[in-house]
Amino acid sequence: MHTSNTSTTGHEKGLQDLDQVVIRFAGDSGDGMQLTGDQFTRTTALMGNDIATFPDFPAEIRAPAGTLPGVSAFQLRFSSFDIHTPGDAPDVLVAMNPAALKVHLKELKKDGILLLNTASFSALDLKKAKYDKDPRTDGTLLGYRLIEVDLEARTQEALVNSALDNRDRERCKNMYALGILYWMFHREMAPTEKSIAQKFGKKPDLVDANLTAMKAGYAYAETVEIFQTAYRVLPAPMKPGTYRNIMGNQSLCLGLVAAAQKSGLQLFLGSYPITPASDILHQLSTYKHLGVITFQAEDEIAAVAAAIGASYSGCLGLTSTSGPGICLKSEAIGLAVMAELPLIVLNVQRAGPSTGMPTKTQQADLLQVMYGRNGESPVCVISASTPADAFEVGYEAVRIATKYMVPVVVLSDGFIANGSEPWLLPDPETLPPITVSFAPAGKPGEKFMPYARNPETLARPWARPGTKGLVHRIGGLEKQDVTGNICYDADNHQHMIETRAKKVANIANDLPPTATIGDRTGDLLVLGWGSPRGAITAATQRLTQQGHKVSCAFLRHLNPLPNDLLALMRGFKKVVLPELNSGQLAMMLRAKYLIDVQSFSQVNGQPFKTDDIEAFLKTVLAGMKKEVRQ
Amino acid sequence: MTSVDRPVMQKKDYKTDQDVRWCPGCGDYSILNAVQNAFAKMGKQLHETVIISGIGCSSRFPYYMETFGFHTIHGRAPAIATGVKISNPALDVWVVTGDGDAMSIGGNHFIHAMRRNIGLKILLFNNRIYGLTKGQFSPTSEQGKVTKSSPLGSVDYPFSPIALTLGAGGTFVARGVDVFGAHLEEIVIKANAHSGTAVVEIYQNCNIFNDGAFKGFSEKEVRDARILYLEHQKPLLWGPNKDQGIAFDAQFRPYIVTGADLGKAYVWDETAETPAPAMALATMSETEFPVPVGVFRRREKPTFEAGVQAQVTAAKSKKKESLRDLLYAGEIWDVK
Ligand SMILES: Cc1ncc(C[n+]2csc(CCOP(=O)(O)OP(=O)(O)O)c2C)c(N)n1
Ligand code: SF4
Ligand SMILES: [Mg+2]
Numbered sequence: 001m002h003t004s005n006t007s008t009t010g011h012e013k014g015l016q017d018l019d020q021v022v023i024r025f026a027g028d029s030g031d032g033m034q035l036t037g038d039q040f041t042r043t044t045a046l047m048g049n050d051i052a053t054f055p056d057f058p059a060e061i062r063a064p065a066g067t068l069p070g071v072s073a074f075q076l077r078f079s080s081f082d083i084h085t086p087g088d089a090p091d092v093l094v095a096m097n098p099a100a101l102k103v104h105l106k107e108l109k110k111d112g113i114l115l116l117n118t119a120s121f122s123a124l125d126l127k128k129a130k131y132d133k134d135p136r137t138d139g140t141l142l143g144y145r146l147i148e149v150d151l152e153a154r155t156q157e158a159l160v161n162s163a164l165d166n167r168d169r170e171r172c173k174n175m176y177a178l179g180i181l182y183w184m185f186h187r188e189m190a191p192t193e194k195s196i197a198q199k200f201g202k203k204p205d206l207v208d209a210n211l212t213a214m215k216a217g218y219a220y221a222e223t224v225e226i227f228q229t230a231y232r233v234l235p236a237p238m239k240p241g242t243y244r245n246i247m248g249n250q251s252l253c254l255g256l257v258a259a260a261q262k263s264g265l266q267l268f269l270g271s272y273p274i275t276p277a278s279d280i281l282h283q284l285s286t287y288k289h290l291g292v293i294t295f296q297a298e299d300e301i302a303a304v305a306a307a308i309g310a311s312y313s314g315c316l317g318l319t320s321t322s323g324p325g326i327c328l329k330s331e332a333i334g335l336a337v338m339a340e341l342p343l344i345v346l347n348v349q350r351a352g353p354s355t356g357m358p359t360k361t362q363q364a365d366l367l368q369v370m371y372g373r374n375g376e377s378p379v380c381v382i383s384a385s386t387p388a389d390a391f392e393v394g395y396e397a398v399r400i401a402t403k404y405m406v407p408v409v410v411l412s413d414g415f416i417a418n419g420s421e422p423w424l425l426p427d428p429e430t431l432p433p434i435t436v437s438f439a440p441a442g443k444p445g446e447k448f449m450p451y452a453r454n455p456e457t458l459a460r461p462w463a464r465p466g467t468k469g470l471v472h473r474i475g476g477l478e479k480q481d482v483t484g485n486i487c488y489d490a491d492n493h494q495h496m497i498e499t500r501a502k503k504v505a506n507i508a509n510d511l512p513p514t515a516t517i518g519d520r521t522g523d524l525l526v527l528g529w530g531s532p533r534g535a536i537t538a539a540t541q542r543l544t545q546q547g548h549k550v551s552c553a554f555l556r557h558l559n560p561l562p563n564d565l566l567a568l569m570r571g572f573k574k575v576v577l578p579e580l581n582s583g584q585l586a587m588m589l590r591a592k593y594l595i596d597v598q599s600f601s602q603v604n605g606q607p608f609k610t611d612d613i614e615a616f617l618k619t620v621l622a623g624m625k626k627e628v629r630q
Numbered sequence: 631m632t633s634v635d636r637p638v639m640q641k642k643d644y645k646t647d648q649d650v651r652w653c654p655g656c657g658d659y660s661i662l663n664a665v666q667n668a669f670a671k672m673g674k675q676l677h678e679t680v681i682i683s684g685i686g687c688s689s690r691f692p693y694y695m696e697t698f699g700f701h702t703i704h705g706r707a708p709a710i711a712t713g714v715k716i717s718n719p720a721l722d723v724w725v726v727t728g729d730g731d732a733m734s735i736g737g738n739h740f741i742h743a744m745r746r747n748i749g750l751k752i753l754l755f756n757n758r759i760y761g762l763t764k765g766q767f768s769p770t771s772e773q774g775k776v777t778k779s780s781p782l783g784s785v786d787y788p789f790s791p792i793a794l795t796l797g798a799g800g801t802f803v804a805r806g807v808d809v810f811g812a813h814l815e816e817i818v819i820k821a822n823a824h825s826g827t828a829v830v831e832i833y834q835n836c837n838i839f840n841d842g843a844f845k846g847f848s849e850k851e852v853r854d855a856r857i858l859y860l861e862h863q864k865p866l867l868w869g870p871n872k873d874q875g876i877a878f879d880a881q882f883r884p885y886i887v888t889g890a891d892l893g894k895a896y897v898w899d900e901t902a903e904t905p906a907p908a909m910a911l912a913t914m915s916e917t918e919f920p921v922p923v924g925v926f927r928r929r930e931k932p933t934f935e936a937g938v939q940a941q942v943t944a945a946k947s948k949k950k951e952s953l954r955d956l957l958y959a960g961e962i963w964d965v966k
Contacts, residue, residue, distance in 0.1 A: 042961055045961070045963070046961055046963050048963065048965065191961065195961075238965045239965065240964075240965050240966055241964070241965060242958060242962050242963070242964050242965075243962060243963050243964070243965060244957075244958070244959070244960055244961065244962045244963075245960075245961065254956065254957060257953075257956065258953055258956075258957070261953050262953075266717070268713065268716070268717055270713060287956075288941055288942045288945035288946070289945035289946050289948065289949040289950070289951060290951065290956070291942060291946065292942075293716060293717070293938060293942060295712070295713070295716060295938070297709065297742075298709075298738050298739065298742040299738060301706060301709065301739075302706070302709035302712070302738070302739050302742065305702070305703075305706045305709035305710045305712075305713065305739070306709050306710065306712050306713030306716070307713060308702075308710055308713060309682070309700075309709070309710040309711060309712060309713025309714040309715075309717065310713040310714070310716070310717040311713075312700060312710070312713070312714060313680075313713070313714045313717040313718045313721065314717070314718070315717040315718075317713065331703055332703060332706065334703075335702060335703050339700070425957050425958055425962065426957070428952075428953040428954045428957060464718075465677070465678075465680045465698040465714070465718070465721055466677060466678060466718060466720065466721055467677060468677045469677065470677065470698075471676045471677055471696055471697055471698050471699075472698065472699070473646070473648075473692050473693050473698075473699035473700070473701065474699070474700055474701070475692070475699075475700060475701025475702060476685075476701065476702060476703055477701065485648065486648075486693065
């Protein structure tokens with residue numbers, strides 16, 4: 001929290017201006033931390049700040065109450081300037097119980113504000129949180145600005161007249177905490193009043209209790225002496241336009257729906273639930289009025305298979321999953337490669353291997369989607385890098401899949417899927433057109449050639465069953481080019497493998513130049529793909545401000561890679577690639593370009609911290625100086 | 631059916647320019663023949679028909695039918711066909727599969743097709759062996775089957791595809807035999823008339839790896855003595871003189887009736903609500919009892935694709951939303 005000035009106008013207590021704040025809400029998974037964070041986010045977005053969020057929740061829906069594995073957190077960062085990440089260490093930690101304190105205190109900044117719920121500090125509570133002694137009395141909390149509130153008692157008092165039973169009243173304590181924070185950070189309560197009324201509209205007692213608790217929290221902070229100052233973060237200057245706060249899974253869905261509408265195709269999703277991709281199935285299943293068909297299949301194989309069937313019959317086949325589901329879909333994706341049908345595969349990556357850590361993030365499926373199929377089986381691979389970016393990526397996937405008749409894998413990850421940021425809404429009228437043409441009815445006596453190709457894109461015709469004169473057979477067996485007949489001829493097989501590869505490679509001729517932040521030549525190029533974008537951008541900006549010749553660039557297209565990438569990399573003395581895997585894209589680039597791309601890897605299930613990237617880049621820069629001196 | 635749009639069809643219209651590659655003498659040839667005859671009788675238009683198969687000798691079928699055809703991957707044909715049928719319910723979608731393809735690797739998709747009652751017509755070529763991979767025992771091979779992968783005899787118990795289909799909620803379940811051409815044609819036509827999932831198990835001789843698997847009841851000389859033709863609303867009688875019958879006890883256990891008891895033979899009702907009699911016939915011993923062929927079960931019930939499309943249609947008429955409204959939804963704000 002960088003204080004910029006202090007004033008007392010309009011507020012009985014002090015009011016300080018800050019340029020940014022990072023708040024982390026942490027509590028039991030039953031404490032409603034996600035909802036609390038979400039409410040703070042909506043309000044703050046509406047108040048014009050730039051904002052980035054990071055929900056971090058356990059895989060268990062309800063781990064035993066009060067235990068360390070049951071802790072759920074929501075971090076948000078809001079500012080009066082352009083930000084790229086939800087921040088590293090929080091300025092403010094709201095800890096709803098000892099377990100939340102135990103898990104998150106170590107990350108709170110020194111001198112940070114700790115709002116601690118003191119309601120549950122019995123010996124048993126401490127034991128569950130694996131505290132030998134009460135952290136409030138053994139010096140653990142020294143060095144923080146501690147605010148202790150018995151949230152349960154205060155909430156019960158506020159709700160004496162509520163129709164809810166004791167247990168339900170107590171569950172409003174998160175709203176009491178939210179009220180306190182609203183006062184502390186000078187937020188308006190109206191957006192939450194509206195949103196809670198909508199959310200629990202059918203239960204007026206619940207709406208009433210939640211809002212009463214919030215207002216009581218606000219009043220409490222305003223009145224009692226422990227709160228000396230409130231803080232204000234002015235709106236951030238943002239590009240003019242209309243904004244909406246959006247999560248990655250949501251915008252990905254919207255991008256796909258927008259593309260379906262623009263192309264006139266019917267969207268068909270085949271899916272099997274899996275964290276963190278399930279919300280895509282949930283959301284698309286509410287778009288029936290837009291003609292979207294969703295099919296919850298018996299497993300991931302059936303899900304992708306049905307999507308392939310849908311594409312075969314002229315819909316836009318789509319399947320959504322995470323890593324373990326990709327394993328199951330591999331064989332069918334190979335069929336789509338062979339049948340040369342458009343297919344979109346969404347992989348919202350999570351920490352693996354195997355079941356891994358379902359709610360934690362990672363980018364370790366890149367090599368799997370690139371090479372994890374039998375035979376030479378090239379697909380187009382693109383990636384989303386921020387929650388808002390996922391819209392454009394969904395749109396791009398449809399453009400490529402239908403233009404080139406290829407499967408397109410879209411890589412997202414848990415951090416993008418559940419994180420949120422303000423999204424400058426596009427004008428639907430100016431979205432680029434996507435033209436799709438199906439093979440026209442055949443003339444009598446003429447034989448339809450299912451693998452006759454468009455000379456430019458090498459795409460084969462999309463022939464809808466039901467169209468007269470187009471009957472033909474396709475399948476997973478190797479086929480003769482043009483006729484599509486089964487063919488085991490050696491030269492034809494070589495030709496077909498090369499053709500399928502070329503078709504994907506050709507997409508590179510159809511991509512915009514790779515943008516950089518910073519100069520196109522210099523000492524250090526930081527490359528990135530996917531969700532590390534924000535942390536890389538922030539770290540690069542810091543180094544540039546410190547006078548280093550550092551630039552960064554982000555790759556949306558991973559297969560094929562952009563044509564200008566080699567020249568771009570050659571313009572720098574060194575290339576560094578931070579990714580949340582053990583160096584997968586770095587390996588691809590090194591193999592393809594023979595350039596000494598240096599990997600910066602993190603595989604702990606957490607997003608990168610800007611500080612860590614900055615520190616790594618600094619050691620690289622320092623090493624470069626030494627090399628020069630030698 | 632004789633309009634310009636729907637010309638009369640002949641068997642030869644369904645033949646493709648591809649050489650049929652099954653082993654000479656394979657039962658698949660007779661099935662192809664029966665299906666082509668049935669299609670011609672029904673006047674099926676080439677472009678309205680899609681045949682989707684998995685992998686196996688049987689799954690080569692689409693290459694020999696001048697319709698839309700998709701030879702997919704092992705076991706997944708019902709899932710791919712499900713996507714086709716939901717996307718375009720007007721298409722006539724057939725699935726061709728084998729006992730390994732449908733009962734083993736694709737068992738999950740197979741039972742879920744029944745559960746949903748999606749309008750697929752599934753032809754299950756049961757040769758009780760893995761033909762394409764050269765003769766390993768399959769999930770329908772009899773216990774003790776000696777094959778390359780079971781030199782001491784297979785330990786596995788077999789599935790009855792009919793019982794499995796009934797158990798999974800199949801709404802049309804029938805059995806035919808490759809060499810009973812006219813009967814098979816009839817069954818294919820009946821399957822076609824059913825709106826939901828129709829499964830036709832077809833006993834098919836693999837003369838290379840499981841020759842004679844069905845000859846104990848399918849050969850001309852023994853056929854009359856061994857085959858029980860299921861006929862709707864007729865008693866379960868068989869034998870050259872129709873002098874033996876099947877009756878059920880209180881627990882739906884089948885027993886054979888003859889002579890004065892012949893009147894006790896159960897009157898077959900393929901539309902019966904309870905699957906119990908069909909299940910009893912599907913699971914009775916092939917050696918102690920005759921082998922039933924024909925329709926085991928036929929009950930109409932709303933189809934999956936109709937339900938899915940109805941939701942979309944209803945949602946469309948209830949709510950109109952432009953792309954702009956969709957994007958500019960929720961809490962939005964302007965920055966000047
Ligand atoms: C994923 C996969 N596993 C295994 C195979 C090998 N395979 C091909 S067909 C087949 C069994 C076919 O048996 P069935 O379905 O009974 O067909 P049939 O050849 O007897 O008609 C097997 C195991 C394959 N093609 N794909
Ligand atoms: S192996 Fe058997 S099932 Fe396959 S084609 Fe030959 S005879 Fe027919
Ligand atoms: Mg077989």
